Amino acid sequence: MSALASTGRHSQDPVLWAHGIHKRFGAHSVLSGVDLDLSSGEVVALLGPNGAGKTTLINILSTLIKPDQGTASIAGIDLLANPTSARRHFSLTGQYAALDDFQSGQENLIMMARLSGLTKGQARERATGLLEAFDLTGTGTKRVSTYSGGMRRRLDLAAGIAARPAALFLDEPTTGLDPQSRHRLWQEIRQLAQDGTAILLTTQYLEEADQLADRILILNGGALIAEGTARELKGLLGNIHQVRFSFGSQEDLDRAAALTQPTAVDPDSWSLTVSTTDTAATIRRILGDLADVTVANIAILQPTLDDVFLTLTQPAHAERVNQPARPAKEQVQ
Numbered sequence: 024m025s026a027l028a029s030t031g032r033h034s035q036d037p038v039l040w041a042h043g044i045h046k047r048f049g050a051h052s053v054l055s056g057v058d059l060d061l062s063s064g065e066v067v068a069l070l071g072p073n074g075a076g077k078t079t080l081i082n083i084l085s086t087l088i089k090p091d092q093g094t095a096s097i098a099g100i101d102l103l104a105n106p107t108s109a110r111r112h113f114s115l116t117g118q119y120a121a122l123d124d125f126q127s128g129q130e131n132l133i134m135m136a137r138l139s140g141l142t143k144g145q146a147r148e149r150a151t152g153l154l155e156a157f158d159l160t161g162t163g164t165k166r167v168s169t170y171s172g173g174m175r176r177r178l179d180l181a182a183g184i185a186a187r188p189a190a191l192f193l194d195e196p197t198t199g200l201d202p203q204s205r206h207r208l209w210q211e212i213r214q215l216a217q218d219g220t221a222i223l224l225t226t227q228y229l230e231e232a233d234q235l236a237d238r239i240l241i242l243n244g245g246a247l248i249a250e251g252t253a254r255e256l257k258g259l260l261g262n263i264h265q266v267r268f269s270f271g272s273q274e275d276l277d278r279a280a281a282l283t284q285p286t287a288v289d290p291d292s293w294s295l296t297v298s299t300t301d302t303a304a305t306i307r308r309i310l311g312d313l314a315d316v317t318v319a320n321i322a323i324l325q326p327t328l329d330d331v332f333l334t335l336t337q338p339a340h341a342e343r344v345n346q347p348a349r350p351a352k353e354q355v356q
């Protein structure tokens with residue numbers, strides 16, 4: 024992982040690890056030497072632009088497809104040489120739930136628990152506990168075909184962990200959920216991690232990665248290009264700051280916009296934003312230029328994970344990633 028913009032954090036005693044994973048489809052190289060590890064109780068988010076290879080990597084780790092090169096292990100079992108044994112140690116839940124619509128939620132969970140080797144009594148007990156944990160007790164005996172999208176997703180997740188897996192792969196678990204269901208699912212994912220399951224999730228929502236993940240991996244161009252906590256990754260953006268100047272009227276905003284070189288102007292909030300690598304000097308200079316304009320407020324903006332993602336996945340900006348971390352949000356005035 025020599026090209027990785029690493030924050031230097033590595034997990035100990037991984038439940039799951041993969042090394043040097045390569046995969047191509049025909050002439051198209053999708054993964055070119057991916058390494059990763061996942062520890063018990065850790066939530067790791069895998070981010071990347073569309074087509075970056077996230078699902079391909081999850082499919083390889085969950086033994087659905089074979090890599091062209093590389094090694095991987097789960098709970099000490101060689102995942103590629105012994106996929107059948109390896110499958111006992113993880114679950115995969117997807118965007119499209121593999122549930123039996125004609126059975127009830129409870130029956131689905133009992134079936135999953137039975138498939139993992141629990142006795143009838145144990146499976147029933149496990150299903151009851153999961154229905155309760157996932158807020159499905161009231162609807163547990165109803166057919167899955169009557170469930171809402173959010174209920175199906177929760178049942179899918181419950182089915183995925185019915186066997187108490189060491190690792191859980193979640194491919195875009197909250198896609199299409201309303202904000203309330205998404206937050207509930209986040210709580211459940213956190214609880215699973217607290218109970219010791221290692222979780223690898225892909226998501227299109229950077230806020231989700233920010234909220235949930237202990238560690239974020241960014242996949243781009245077939246390789247992992249950055250890794251770290253959300254805070255650490257934001258630090259990788261270096262000393263490029265956004266400073267927002269707010270004004271008391273449209274007229275003041277227009278005059279200021281003509282005198283500065285804003286990167287963005289927001290007429291709704293009568294504010295403009297400038298990018299700078301020297302915050303103090305820029306604020307001094309702009310206040311000097313705006314001597315005749317009343318500035319209502321100045322704020323130094325904390326980068327979002329969107330800023331990090333967009334910057335790191337644009338090659339033209341890649342050289343910025345090794346700059347020192349920027350300070351936390353601070354109100355100047």
Ligand SMILES: Nc1ncnc2c1ncn2[C@@H]1O[C@H](COP(=O)(O)OP(=O)(O)OP(=O)(O)O)[C@@H](O)[C@H]1O
Nearest residue numbers: 048049051053071072073074075076077078079080
């Ligand atoms: N079975 C396949 N045969 C040929 N090409 C494939 C196959 N599966 C995936 N690909 C290609 O591999 C690339 C990576 O696909 P993948 O689904 O892993 O990306 P992703 O990061 O999950 O994307 P998204 O965010 O859009 O879901 C894409 O260009 C895709 O078209």
